[in-house]
Amino acid sequence: MTIFQFPNDFKWGTATAAYQIEGAAREGGRGPSIWDTFSHTPGRVFNGDNGDVACDSYHRYEEDVELMKELGINTYRFSISWSRIIPDGDGEINQEGLDYYHRFVDKLLEAGIEPFCTLYHWDLPQALQDVGGWENRRSIDAFVKFSEVMYREFNGKIRYWLTFNEPWCIAFLSNVIGVHAPGKQDLQAGLDVAHNLLVAHGKSVSKFREIGVDGKIGIAPNVAWAVPYSKNEADQGAADRNIQVFSDWFLDPIYKGSYPQSLYSWFEQSGHVPPIHEGDMEAIAQPIDHIGINYYAMSVNRFNPDGGYLQMEEVDMGLVKTDIGWPVESRGLYEVIHYLQKYGNIDIYITENGACINDDIVNGKVNDVRRISYLQQHIAQVHRVIQDGINLKGYMAWSLMDNFEWAEGYRMRFGLVHVDYRSLKRTPKESFYWYQNVVKNGWMETRK
Ligand SMILES: CCOCCOc1ccc(-c2cn(C[C@@H]3NC[C@@H](O)[C@H]3O)nn2)cc1
Numbered sequence: 001m002t003i004f005q006f007p008n009d010f011k012w013g014t015a016t017a018a019y020q021i022e023g024a025a026r027e028g029g030r031g032p033s034i035w036d037t038f039s040h041t042p043g044r045v046f047n048g049d050n051g052d053v054a055c056d057s058y059h060r061y062e063e064d065v066e067l068m069k070e071l072g073i074n075t076y077r078f079s080i081s082w083s084r085i086i087p088d089g090d091g092e093i094n095q096e097g098l099d100y101y102h103r104f105v106d107k108l109l110e111a112g113i114e115p116f117c118t119l120y121h122w123d124l125p126q127a128l129q130d131v132g133g134w135e136n137r138r139s140i141d142a143f144v145k146f147s148e149v150m151y152r153e154f155n156g157k158i159r160y161w162l163t164f165n166e167p168w169c170i171a172f173l174s175n176v177i178g179v180h181a182p183g184k185q186d187l188q189a190g191l192d193v194a195h196n197l198l199v200a201h202g203k204s205v206s207k208f209r210e211i212g213v214d215g216k217i218g219i220a221p222n223v224a225w226a227v228p229y230s231k232n233e234a235d236q237g238a239a240d241r242n243i244q245v246f247s248d249w250f251l252d253p254i255y256k257g258s259y260p261q262s263l264y265s266w267f268e269q270s271g272h273v274p275p276i277h278e279g280d281m282e283a284i285a286q287p288i289d290h291i292g293i294n295y296y297a298m299s300v301n302r303f304n305p306d307g308g309y310l311q312m313e314e315v316d317m318g319l320v321k322t323d324i325g326w327p328v329e330s331r332g333l334y335e336v337i338h339y340l341q342k343y344g345n346i347d348i349y350i351t352e353n354g355a356c357i358n359d360d361i362v363n364g365k366v367n368d369v370r371r372i373s374y375l376q377q378h379i380a381q382v383h384r385v386i387q388d389g390i391n392l393k394g395y396m397a398w399s400l401m402d403n404f405e406w407a408e409g410y411r412m413r414f415g416l417v418h419v420d421y422r423s424l425k426r427t428p429k430e431s432f433y434w435y436q437n438v439v440k441n442g443w444m445e446t447r448k
Pocket residue numbers: 017020166173177179222294296352398405406
């Protein structure tokens with residue numbers, strides 16, 4: 001038997017996001033977001049699923065907090081629906097929206113659970129998209145205004161903040177690959193969005209410092225770890241580009257004040273460059289306190305001239321996969337966190353890690369042993385990283401409960417808690433009780 005002992009002050013949590021769990025899409029003064037539009041556009045989301053109701057957490061948040069108390073976590077990562085706070089993106093403030101999040105955050109604090117708040121988890125107010133969305137620099141000032149409202153309103157209640165969740169998804173998955181909202185397939189649009197969200201991030205961090213918020217702030221890139229299929233240069237280049245587009249493209253501007261040269265040149269060779277205005281790179285490079293890392297899987301990459309904007313393809317090496325088709329390989333978590341040490345021994349939180357395992361309820365239980373195995377492997381890697389002296393401060397399992405998995409709709413389940421989408425009944429899975437034990441003990445044991 002092996003025991004993996006974690007620091008006493010380690011943050012154990014779970015994570016969710018507003019559009020994926022709240023529902024109440026047209027209640028409480030909320031305005032439409034790009035995900036309301038996208039999910040109601042035929043063909044964009046599996047089965048025509050949408051977030052109109054989701055897990056109904058807008059009305060059931062007290063029940064959700066009770067589940068968190070039962071789970072024993074000390075941290076809960078959630079996101080703010082921008083269009084609940086400012087329905088048209090940069091106009092009037094909706095007090096009902098602020099009131100909702102005060103009720104929710106107060107419940108967390110009463111339960112002794114640290115709120116860990118993501119300001120932007122993909123749900124841009126539609127009114128801003130109508131005038132170009134993140135391609136339009138107007139969204140920069142709109143985001144800074146939204147973030148200022150939140151900083152001033154929740155200073156003293158929320159101490160841990162993230163500006164953006166998964167900037168690669170916001171920029172490239174949504175505007176170059178096109179499977180997420182707004183569903184564009186235009187490389188220049190992706191570079192414009194990536195740049196403008198970075199400027200918005202930096203200006204929001206400056207506002208956070210100017211206000212003197214009692215807390216810490218950062219950003220949460222989803223990261224890729226990739227190894228080349230062969231030793232030939234073309235395959236190595238493909239793997240490097242894949243890694244860099246998720247992490248370096250965003251963290252180099254923040255930590256170094258410039259884009260990574262090799263990937264910048266890669267895009268430039270096809271005539272695409274970020275729309276850098278005077279002062280932008282200085283605005284982006286505001287010091288931050290932590291980064292959140294979202295890790296799910298690693299990949300084996302090889303060069304393919306027809307392989308999209310990176311001329312890269314992932315090679316199926318026959319590994320065990322989760323039910324969304326991602327290979328289970330926890331080694332990548334260890335490798336990528338070491339890779340990120342080039343930015344210094346920064347405070348890192350694993351703000352998302354989990355498995356899509358679509359087991360259903362049988363005789364009142366969900367025996368999701370594959371999710372337990374996935375979590376065990378990845379939490380062991382977290383322990384290795386800490387043993388190496390890296391400042392890994394916390395782990396938030398994705399997700400507390402099954403929820404709206406974007407273009408996959410409700411068919412893909414990542415939760416420790418099962419949700420029946422007809423009755424909205426929550427049922428803790430076996431992985432919930434396994435994780436509860438790890439959190440309670442502060443250590444994890446494996447059989448051998
Ligand atoms: C035809 C090519 O198709 C490419 C699809 O490419 C991807 C890549 C990555 C993802 C992805 C989904 N998640 C989980 C979420 N993280 C944030 C939280 O909201 C979770 O729901 N992480 N990455 C999806 C699709």
